[in-house]
Amino acid sequence: MVEKLNDKEAICISTLFIMGSSLIMGISGEAKNDAWLSAIIGILFSVPIILIYSRIVSLFQGKDLFEILEMVFGKYIGKFTALLYIGYAFLLGALVIRNFGEFVDTVGMPETPMFVMNLCMGLVCIIAVRLGVETIGRTCAYFIPIVFAVLVFIQILVIPQINLSYIKPMLYNGFLPVLEAGYFAFTFPFAETVILISVFFTLKTKKSARKVYLWGLSLAGLTITVLTIRNVLVLGKSIEIYYFPSYIVASDISVGNILQRLEVSVVFVFIVAAFVKASICLFAVCRGVQKLFNLSDYKSVTIQLGLLMIYFSYTIFHSIMDMRDWIEVYSYFAIPFQILIPIVLWIIAEIRKDVIMNISS
Amino acid sequence: MKKTIKIALLILLISLTSFFSVGCWNYREIDEMAIVSGIAVDKGINKKYLVTLEIVELTGGTDIKQLPRTVSTEGDSMFDAVRNEIAFIGKKAYFSHAKLVIVSQEVAREGIVKVIDWFSRDTETRENIYLLVSKNETAKEILEGKQITNEVLSFQLDKMLQNQESLEKAPSGDIRDFINNLSTEWACHVVPAISIENVNGERRPEIMGAAIFRTDKFLGFLDALDTQTMLFIQNKVRGGVIYSEEKIGDSYAILEIFKSKTKINPVIDVNNITMEVNINITAALDEVDGTANLLEGEGPKKLEQYFEDMLNNRAAKFVKEIQTKYGTDIFGFGEKLYEDESGFWKRIRNNWDEEFENLKVKVNTNIKIKNSAQLAKSLEMGD
Structure with missing residues (x-):
C-alpha cells in the first residue's frame, strides 16, 4: 500500500513540526526584548532555504530524502550522506523527547524519574510511526484546531498582564545580538524542516511541496512570532532568565480569581507539537535505515530504533543547563545538514536532472 | 475457545494496568500537605534565617473550616529553613497557594535577592506573590496578628493589596516586578510596608506606605x-x-x-x-x-x-x-x-x-x- 498525504494534512504536519519544542523553549539568545525581531529575521532567513527544500521534493516526486541522496551523489557518497542524515534525525528526535522530559521534570514532577516521561512520549511515537505517515497526518489535522484554539484562548486571557512599554527600546544593544538570535531561530526550528523531505515523498502532486512548505512556515512562523511578542510584553527583558517562558506567562493568568492556573493548557499544546516532531524524526530514521540496508519494510526496525532513541534522549545531556548551552553548539552543528548538503544537492540536481532521471527510470 | 482466551487475556491486561499504572509517581493526599498561605522571613538567632509559615489546616466534616496556625523554623537559607519545618509538623509544606512574603527590615537591609531567588526558582512557589517589608521589629509578629474577617490572615492581606486601587496608599507589585527591575541600571523598587497596630486591644496588621529598595537593599520607609x-x-x-x-x-x-x-x-x-x-x-x-x-x-x-x-x-x-x-x-x-x-x-x-x-x-x-x-x-x- 502506498501512503498518500493530501496537502492539508501535510501543512498540518509541517506547522506542528516547526512549532515543536520552540513553543515552550521560546526563541532564545541574547536578544532580550528584541526576541520577536529575531523570530522574524529567522523566518526571513529560512524562506530561501525552504524554497530549495521544496524544489528538491518536487524535482524527485515520490522519492524520499535517502533515495534522492543516492540518486544524486552516487552509491558511496549517497550512502554516506544518508548515514549522516539518519544520525541527524536520530539526534533531533532524541532532543525533542529530551526537551519534553526536561520540561515535565522541571515544572511538573521533579520527583518522577525523567526516563518515565521520555518512555511515555517515545512509546506513543513508536506506535504512530508503525501506523504510518497517513495516520500521523490525520492526527495533526485533527489536533491543529485544538492547538490553535488553546493558543488564542491563552493569548486573550493574558492581555491584562501585558505591559506595552516592555517592548521599548528597540535594538538597545545593537543589531548584532538580534541577528545572532535570528540565526539561532533559523537553525532551531525553521530549517529543521529539512527532515520533512524524507516524509514528503508521499505528497500527491509536484506542485504541493512548495505550497506545503510555505504554508507550514508562515503558520508556524506567525505563531512563534506572536508568542514571542506576548512573552516579551509580559515578562520584559528578563525573558532570557527562564527556561520555559511560555509556561511562566500562562501561569500568570488570573482573570477574576476564577480563571487561574492555566499552565496545563500550554503543556497540552507542547505535548502535541513535540509528539509530531519526534514521530516525524523517528519516521525519517526508520526510512533511512530501511533504504541504507535495503530492507523491505521500515516498520520492522521501528521499535528497536524508537527504543534506542528514547535511551539516547535519556543520556544525551547531563542536565537542563547542558541543554541550554547546546543550542549555541547546535547552531553550528546544523550547518552542513540544513544548508550545505541541501544546497549542493539542489545545484547538482538542477544541472544533471535529465541524466539522473534517465538512470533511475 | 480462541475467543475466550482472548477475552481472558484482555481482562487480565486491564486489571493489571488498573493496578499498576494509575495515580502519580509521587502522589500527595491533601491531608498530607501543609498548605502555606503566607511567609515571614526574619533574622535567625542561631542560624541565618527564621522563617515563619502560616499554615492553613482544613478540618473535615459537613462545614469545612480553615484553621490557620503559624510555625517558625530556622535555617541557613530559605529552602533549608522551609524544609526544616518538617521536623516540627511532620508534613511537607505546599507553596502553590502562598500569597505573600513579609520580610523584616534587618533581612531587607542585607539584601533581598537571597530570599526571593528561591521563590522565583522553585517550581512549587509562584512568582506572582507579593513582597512586603515589616515596619515592626520582626516580620513574624505580623503573621501572628489577628484577622478581622473569618478568612485566613494572609488571604485577607492579599485582598488588601488587590484592592489598593481605590485607596492607593501602598504600591503593589509582585516578586516578578522586583526581579524585572533588579536587572536594570536604575534598579530601584518600592514595595508595600506592613505594620501591626493595636486596635481595641487586639493586634491587627495594616498595610500603609512603602519601603524603598536600591538594588536589593532596603533604604527606608515612605509614609502614606x-x-x-x-x-x-x-x-x-x-x-x-x-x-x-x-x-x-x-x-x-x-x-x-x-x-x-x-x-x-x-x-x-x-x-x-x-x-x-x-x-x-x-x-x-x-x-x-x-x-x-x-x-x-x-x-x-x-x-x-x-x-x-x-x-x-x-x-x-x-x-x-x-x-x-x-x-x-x-x-x-x-x-x-x-x-x-x-x-x-x-x-x-x-x-x-x-x-x-x-x-x-x-x-x-x-x-x-x-x-x-x-x-x-x-x-x-x-x-
Missing part, C-alpha cells in the same frame, strides 16, 4: 501621603482620595479620584535633562468638611486651582526630598529615558545616581472636577 505622591508620578494611581491641606473658605474639601494619567516627558538640552511630569486627574468633590459653599460661581475653578497648586508643591517637595535623602530613582525617570531616549541613556547610565540627584523635575498637575456627587451645594446651617 508620600506613597500616594510617588504613585501619582509613576502613573500608578487608579483611585483614592485627595484631601486639602488647608481650609478653603472655612472648610476642608475632599476629592475622589476617578482617573489619573501621568506622562513623563524628558526634555534634553545637550547635557541638562529636565523631567516634565504632567499629571492629569479627573476627580469629583465627594466631601466638604463644613458649610462653605465651594461651588458657586468661580468656586469649582478655584477648587481645581487650589488642588493643582497643592499637588504641584507636594510633588516638587517630595522629589527634592528623595533626591537629597536617598538619591535613588524611585519614580522611573531612568526607565523613561531608557525606553524613549536610549541613545542619551547609554551616555549617562553609569553615573545615573549623580544625574538623578541633580535632575530638574517640573511637575504640572491638571485637575478636572467633573461633579460634586449628589449635592449641588454644601450643607446649609441656619445661623
Whole structure:
C-alpha cells in the first residue's frame, strides 16, 4: 500500500513540526526584548532555504530524502550522506523527547524519574510511526484546531498582564545580538524542516511541496512570532532568565480569581507539537535505515530504533543547563545538514536532472 | 475457545494496568500537605534565617473550616529553613497557594535577592506573590496578628493589596516586578510596608506606605501621603482620595479620584535633562468638611486651582526630598529615558545616581472636577 498525504494534512504536519519544542523553549539568545525581531529575521532567513527544500521534493516526486541522496551523489557518497542524515534525525528526535522530559521534570514532577516521561512520549511515537505517515497526518489535522484554539484562548486571557512599554527600546544593544538570535531561530526550528523531505515523498502532486512548505512556515512562523511578542510584553527583558517562558506567562493568568492556573493548557499544546516532531524524526530514521540496508519494510526496525532513541534522549545531556548551552553548539552543528548538503544537492540536481532521471527510470 | 482466551487475556491486561499504572509517581493526599498561605522571613538567632509559615489546616466534616496556625523554623537559607519545618509538623509544606512574603527590615537591609531567588526558582512557589517589608521589629509578629474577617490572615492581606486601587496608599507589585527591575541600571523598587497596630486591644496588621529598595537593599520607609505622591508620578494611581491641606473658605474639601494619567516627558538640552511630569486627574468633590459653599460661581475653578497648586508643591517637595535623602530613582525617570531616549541613556547610565540627584523635575498637575456627587451645594446651617 502506498501512503498518500493530501496537502492539508501535510501543512498540518509541517506547522506542528516547526512549532515543536520552540513553543515552550521560546526563541532564545541574547536578544532580550528584541526576541520577536529575531523570530522574524529567522523566518526571513529560512524562506530561501525552504524554497530549495521544496524544489528538491518536487524535482524527485515520490522519492524520499535517502533515495534522492543516492540518486544524486552516487552509491558511496549517497550512502554516506544518508548515514549522516539518519544520525541527524536520530539526534533531533532524541532532543525533542529530551526537551519534553526536561520540561515535565522541571515544572511538573521533579520527583518522577525523567526516563518515565521520555518512555511515555517515545512509546506513543513508536506506535504512530508503525501506523504510518497517513495516520500521523490525520492526527495533526485533527489536533491543529485544538492547538490553535488553546493558543488564542491563552493569548486573550493574558492581555491584562501585558505591559506595552516592555517592548521599548528597540535594538538597545545593537543589531548584532538580534541577528545572532535570528540565526539561532533559523537553525532551531525553521530549517529543521529539512527532515520533512524524507516524509514528503508521499505528497500527491509536484506542485504541493512548495505550497506545503510555505504554508507550514508562515503558520508556524506567525505563531512563534506572536508568542514571542506576548512573552516579551509580559515578562520584559528578563525573558532570557527562564527556561520555559511560555509556561511562566500562562501561569500568570488570573482573570477574576476564577480563571487561574492555566499552565496545563500550554503543556497540552507542547505535548502535541513535540509528539509530531519526534514521530516525524523517528519516521525519517526508520526510512533511512530501511533504504541504507535495503530492507523491505521500515516498520520492522521501528521499535528497536524508537527504543534506542528514547535511551539516547535519556543520556544525551547531563542536565537542563547542558541543554541550554547546546543550542549555541547546535547552531553550528546544523550547518552542513540544513544548508550545505541541501544546497549542493539542489545545484547538482538542477544541472544533471535529465541524466539522473534517465538512470533511475 | 480462541475467543475466550482472548477475552481472558484482555481482562487480565486491564486489571493489571488498573493496578499498576494509575495515580502519580509521587502522589500527595491533601491531608498530607501543609498548605502555606503566607511567609515571614526574619533574622535567625542561631542560624541565618527564621522563617515563619502560616499554615492553613482544613478540618473535615459537613462545614469545612480553615484553621490557620503559624510555625517558625530556622535555617541557613530559605529552602533549608522551609524544609526544616518538617521536623516540627511532620508534613511537607505546599507553596502553590502562598500569597505573600513579609520580610523584616534587618533581612531587607542585607539584601533581598537571597530570599526571593528561591521563590522565583522553585517550581512549587509562584512568582506572582507579593513582597512586603515589616515596619515592626520582626516580620513574624505580623503573621501572628489577628484577622478581622473569618478568612485566613494572609488571604485577607492579599485582598488588601488587590484592592489598593481605590485607596492607593501602598504600591503593589509582585516578586516578578522586583526581579524585572533588579536587572536594570536604575534598579530601584518600592514595595508595600506592613505594620501591626493595636486596635481595641487586639493586634491587627495594616498595610500603609512603602519601603524603598536600591538594588536589593532596603533604604527606608515612605509614609502614606508620600506613597500616594510617588504613585501619582509613576502613573500608578487608579483611585483614592485627595484631601486639602488647608481650609478653603472655612472648610476642608475632599476629592475622589476617578482617573489619573501621568506622562513623563524628558526634555534634553545637550547635557541638562529636565523631567516634565504632567499629571492629569479627573476627580469629583465627594466631601466638604463644613458649610462653605465651594461651588458657586468661580468656586469649582478655584477648587481645581487650589488642588493643582497643592499637588504641584507636594510633588516638587517630595522629589527634592528623595533626591537629597536617598538619591535613588524611585519614580522611573531612568526607565523613561531608557525606553524613549536610549541613545542619551547609554551616555549617562553609569553615573545615573549623580544625574538623578541633580535632575530638574517640573511637575504640572491638571485637575478636572467633573461633579460634586449628589449635592449641588454644601450643607446649609441656619445661623
